[in-house]
Amino acid sequence: MGQSIFPTGVTNFKPSKTWSGYTLFNAKNEGTILIDMNGKIVHEWKDLQGFPNKMIKGGQVFGSLRCRKSSDAYQDYADLTEIDWNGNIRWSFTHNEEVIDQGIGKTWVARVHHDYQLEGNPVRVFCTWTRNKR
Numbered sequence: 071m072g073q074s075i076f077p078t079g080v081t082n083f084k085p086s087k088t089w090s091g092y093t094l095f096n097a098k099n100e101g102t103i104l105i106d107m108n109g110k111i112v113h114e115w116k117d118l119q120g121f122p123n124k125m126i127k128g129g130q131v132f133g134s135l136r137c138r139k140s141s142d143a144y145q146d147y148a149d150l151t152e153i154d155w156n157g158n159i160r161w162s163f164t165h166n167e168e169v170i171d172q173g174i175g176k177t178w179v180a181r182v183h184h185d186y187q188l189e190g191n192p193v194r195v196f197c198t199w200t201r202n203k204r
Contacts, residue, residue, distance in 0.1 A: 080109035129155035
């Protein structure tokens with residue numbers, strides 16, 4: 071495989087033109103990654119997938135530990151799981167619907183896609199400064 075001709079990482083950063091913060095994203099086959107404004111990895115949650123992942127106050131991250139095969143359901147996650155900063159599972163939900171998945175058989179799944187929110191969140195995106203009910 072040849073070398074890329076496209077630049078990678080942060081290629082143009084003007085602090086005076088930005089709000090300081092972090093970016094949380096999912097890297098397929100790696101997990102969830104939190105980076106700073108310079109593109110430096112601040113923290114990683116191995117194997118945590120999401121569409122998208124969401125972080126709440128305290129450093130907990132929501133995502134999924136199993137994406138269902140596209141032959142069973144397109145972009146459908148089997149669980150919604152909360153993981154703390156240290157990688158410990160704090161909470162997980164799977165019992166929305168019982169299905170039959172290839173290679174697994176009968177199993178419970180959450181059927182999570184991109185549209186989950188925490189109860190009490192006043193906006194359509196997560197705000198780390200708000201109080202959410204769980």
